[in-house]
Amino acid sequence: MSRKLSLLALAAAVVFTTVASGSPATAAPPPSVQAAPPVAAVDWEGLPTWSAGYGPMRNQSNGLKALRYAVRDYGINLNWTDWPNSKWEVYGQGLPTNGSITDTTNVAIKVPGGGYLRWSPQEWGIDLGWSSTPVYEWNLITTATGQALYNRTRNDYVVYGSRFWGVNLIWLGDAVVTPPGSGATGVKTVIAYNCHRDYRPLNMWVNDMDAGGSWVNLGVVNSQWSGVGGSCPVVGSPFTYSPSVSNHRIQIVGVDHTAPGCSNNPTIGSCQRWMFGFISNTTGGTARITLS
The missing domain is CATH 2.80.10 (Trefoil (Acidic Fibroblast Growth Factor, subunit A))
Known part of the structure; x- marks a missing residue:
């Protein structure tokens, strides 16, 4: 998976896949x-x-x-x-x-x-x-x-699945929106699993571009690998975020703050391990994403 992925109005790189069989809109491994x-x-x-x-x-x-x-x-x-x-x-x-x-x-x-x-x-x-x-x-x-x-x-x-860099293939768990067949546009909840290939934690920041455009730190999501060379996601809890309003442009950045030369600053491009952009909808779907 590339370092930065953005969606829809924010220079789309990933396409949501709607699952036609029932999937609960709660955190769960692939x-x-x-x-x-x-x-x-x-x-x-x-x-x-x-x-x-x-x-x-x-x-x-x-x-x-x-x-x-x-x-x-x-x-x-x-x-x-x-x-x-x-x-x-x-x-x-x-x-x-x-x-x-x-x-x-x-x-x-x-x-x-x-x-x-x-x-x-x-x-x-x-x-x-x-x-x-x-x-x-x-x-x-x-x-x-x-x-x-x-x-x-x-x-x-x-x-x-469409992506900006590389052949158009994705992992099913990378971008799945539920509930299926809802017809909803936009995202109600983001669930992100930390499968950083170097097993590092990520500091999660959110920016509501239609509510002042200020970055807010929502804390750390630790590595969810079972161990070096193991499987992921297995341990720990994913990052979850649900906007309180609809039709806002939201950015989320996972900052690789312990990487060499990096700090916990969401505006430093070289330290942005992952970026995701979406349109909020309080009755929309759930975006499940694996960060690697």
Whole structure:
């Protein structure tokens, strides 16, 4: 995930995804693979369900365009193409060639030119990278309407989503607005999980641009990693914020105040680990975001 993300009227970089299956508007970690995937996670089709098979990685939200390896300036080297140009190999851990892949099979996925796809912190774009050897950290969940791709290291599903830097992919937990089907515009509550890849705390600041434009410090959200090299979010509590008025332009900044050369000042761009902008609505949805 990039250092700074802004939304809507504030130079949009992330698009909210509305989940079509019920999700409570309360703080909760991203969904587990043990449960049926949310409707919004079932965003793919074409990947093989047998080990050592290959097929296109087509995306339902992007007009069935498919992913392929392609060099780009920012983020992981992936881009969209017509599906015949997309070829992804899927390998089930411990399975023979053509062995059946189920929802709970640990799988590694590979694209020619790139390698094996894995969770990997990035300066720009989605936190994905390459490995030269198989990384069996994925689950491929096939339903009647498509496929969901779950990463057990990240504890989240990868789906289509617009972003300013890098290929248009996001983690489902990064930007989900509930309640589904409400028709609401704007945000009632922001819930942000601290998965800073360097395990540092973040100082959270809020600026209501339509109420004087002054920054207010709302305190520290500590790292929610289970430990170095573990999973996130697991421990602690997320940052939550609910504006008291509607139709105001709100900015939230997570200041990396313990980073070298930084202080607890939301106006220093190099110390802004994360920035989020939105329009408030006291009857709107909940924005769930993972800060990395």
